[in-house]
Amino acid sequence: MIKISHPDLPKLAQEHYEKLKGKIKHFPTCKYSLEEVMTAKPEKLHEIALQYKNDTSFDFMIKLYGNFTNQKEEYDAYELAEKLKVDVCPYCNRNYTFTVKSNNASTRPQFDHFYDKATYPILALSFYNLIPSCPTCNSTMKGTKQFSLITHVHPYEEGFEKIAHFSLHVKDSSFYYDEKGFDTSLNTQDARVQKNIEDFGLDKLYEKHKDIVLELIQKAEIYNESYIDELFDRYEGTLFKNREDLLRLVTCGYVSDEDLHKRPLSKLIKDISEELDLI
């Protein structure tokens, strides 16, 4: 999982509230104002969730969320997705989630409710409860599983960048040319991260990407440090503006933590490339 990075999330959260508040004529009396509920950051979302679990007086928020996703509203899920610019699913870092809107062919990320809307209807439209994600993670893997800030990592709070790592385990000398010669694993010491890994099936899904790992093993042999230096000396300022540009070409992934969200599999590529001393 990769942290959702956007330079001004509080501003987007406030706009989200301002554009939707007119749709809610009578917000039931509760401990929190509509604005607080709609713009609550993850920690506060958790506080609200604990107090208003299964409160059916907020069921109308689920219906309003349905309207928000049906493209008939002035401000809808497409507009929010466009503003967030989350182009790769933060939960899995495997699938692109571009937003494209045209007359006959539109697509956008689905919005997962971190606190599911059936159990917590009060949070059905809350900005930080809406996680742009791919259909596999939202509909197939997560479904109605219960998530909370205590049991899982919330992508608006943190990602796996520093708290989980892919590793390579060589089994025999065929690993240079055969996927059967090695295994990969996704490891963490954090129980919440482990729960994310299990609930999204990330350990099993990433076993399907061994072809990428095999290529990295082969590239690490070809692109040794002196060859990388030679290429950089030859093309600096013409093909590559810096060494990171060259490493991206070699690995086919972004190699700094702040860029991992830009391309699928970047976290896998970065961790394995580091282990192989490719970067």
Ligand SMILES: [Zn+2]
């Ligand atoms: Zn996903």
